[in-house]
Amino acid sequence: MTSLTLVRRIKARPSTVFDALTTPEGIASWWGPDGGPVLVAETDPQVGGRFRVRFRMLDGSEHESSGEYLELVKPERLSMSWRWTGGAEDPGESLVEIRLRAVADGTELTFTHSRLHDEESRRSHQEGWTGALDKLQRHFLVIERSSP
Amino acid sequence: MVNYNKRLDRTFAALVDPTRRALLARLEREDGASISALAQPFVIKLPAVMKHLDVLDNAGLITRSKVGRTVTIRLRPEPMREAMDWLRRYERFWSKSLDRLAAYAETKEAEARKKRR
Numbered sequence: 080m081t082s083l084t085l086v087r088r089i090k091a092r093p094s095t096v097f098d099a100l101t102t103p104e105g106i107a108s109w110w111g112p113d114g115g116p117v118l119v120a121e122t123d124p125q126v127g128g129r130f131r132v133r134f135r136m137l138d139g140s141e142h143e144s145s146g147e148y149l150e151l152v153k154p155e156r157l158s159m160s161w162r163w164t165g166g167a168e169d170p171g172e173s174l175v176e177i178r179l180r181a182v183a184d185g186t187e188l189t190f191t192h193s194r195l196h197d198e199e200s201r202r203s204h205q206e207g208w209t210g211a212l213d214k215l216q217r218h219f220l221v222i223e224r225s226s227p
Numbered sequence: 228m229v230n231y232n233k234r235l236d237r238t239f240a241a242l243v244d245p246t247r248r249a250l251l252a253r254l255e256r257e258d259g260a261s262i263s264a265l266a267q268p269f270v271i272k273l274p275a276v277m278k279h280l281d282v283l284d285n286a287g288l289i290t291r292s293k294v295g296r297t298v299t300i301r302l303r304p305e306p307m308r309e310a311m312d313w314l315r316r317y318e319r320f321w322s323k324s325l326d327r328l329a330a331y332a333e334t335k336e337a338e339a340r341k342k343r344r
Contacts, residue, residue, distance in 0.1 A: 081239065083317050089329040091336035099332040109327035112320040185336075190325060192317060 082193035093154035093179040093186045100157060100177060106132055113137045124151055130159065146175070155179055161192070171195075234287075235313055238306040241286035246271065247279050251288060254302035261297050 089096055099105035103120040110117050111134040118141065119133035126148055133143040143164035150158040158176040171194075178189040241247055250265060266276040280300065283289045287306045292299050 081314065083314065083321065085318075085321055085325055087325050087329050089332050091329075091332040095336045095339065096328075096332045099328055099335065105328075105331065108331045110324055112323045186332075188325070188329075190321060192321060195314065195317065 081195040082191055083195065085190045087188045087190070088182065088185065089188055090185040093181050096179055096186045096188060097154035097157070101151075106130075110134055111136065119143070124148055126151060131164075133164075146172075149174075231309075234306060235310060237286040238288070238310045241282050241288055242307075242310075244279065244282075246276075247283055250276075250279060250283065251302060254289065254300060259299045259301045261299060265300060 091099075099109065101122055101124040103122055106120040106122065107117040110120070110132050113136055115134055115136040117132060117134045119131060121132075122128070122130045124130075128148045129145060130148065131143065131145040133141060135141045144161060145164060146160040146162055148157070148159050150156060156176070156178050158174065161173045161175045162171075173192060173194045176191045176193070180187045180189070242251075246269065249269075253265065253268075254260060262277065262280065263273070265280070266273045269276060280289065280291075284291065288303055290301050290303050292301070
C-alpha cells in the first residue's frame with residue numbers, strides 16, 4: 080500500500096491539537112504546502128460529516144480537497160477520506176489517519192496518508208510494496224522522512 | 228495531466244506484484260540480464276516470467292535489447308522516479324502543513340495557559 084507517515088512532537092495537549100485539526104479556524108492557519116492562504120475551510124467533525132478546504136499557493140494556483148470523517152475519537156484519533164477536487168493531482172480517493180498520544184511535554188502526532196494511487200493493490204494485494212520501493216529508491220533519490 | 232496519471236497508474240500497478248518487484252530489484256543489482264537468467268530463481272515457468280516482463284515493459288520500467296539470439300533486459304528507472312516525485316509532493320504538502328499545525332497548536336496552548344493563570 081502506498082502510504083506516507085509523518086510524526087511530530089507538539090508542545091500542546093492532545094485536545095488543543097485535535098481542535099487545531101478539526102476547526103475551520105485551526106485549519107485556516109496551517110493547511111497548505113507553502114505560506115499561501117486558505118480560502119475556504121469547512122468542517123463538520125462527526126462521523127459521516129464532511130470537510131472541504133481550498134487554498135492558494137504562492138505561485139497563484141488554487142487547490143481544493145474534501146472528504147468524509149470516518150472516525151473521530153476526541154482527543155485521540157481522527158480519520159477521513161481524502162480526494163482532490165477536480166482530480167488533476169490525483170483522481171483517486173485516499174485515506175488520512177491521525178493519532179494523538181499524550182506525552183510528557185505535550186502530544187505525539189502520527190500522521191498517515193495511505194491508499195495513494197493504488198486501486199490495483201487494494202483489489203489484488205494486502206501486501207505493501209513500500210518496502211520494495213524503499214529498497215529501490217536508493218537507486219534514485221531519498222525521501223526525507225522528516226521528524227524533528 | 229491525464230497521460231501523467233495513466234503513466235502513474237501503470238507504474239504503481241506494475242509495482243504491486245511481488246514477482247515484478249523481485250525482477251526489478253534483481254535488475255537494479257545487475258546491469259542487464261537475459262530472460263532465462265532472470266527466470267532462473269523463480270518457481271514459476273518462463274512464460275509467466277515473460278508476462279511479468281511485458282507488464283514492466285508496458286510501464287516503461289525495463290528496456291530490451293537484442294544481440295544475436297539473446298535478449299538483454301535492463302532497468303529503466305524514469306517511471307519509478309516519476310512515482311517517487313509524485314509521492315514526495317504529498318510528503319512536502321503534509322510536512323509543511325504539520326510544521327505549521329504544530330506552531331499553531333503551541334501558540335494556542337500558550338494562550339490558554341496565560342488565561343488560566
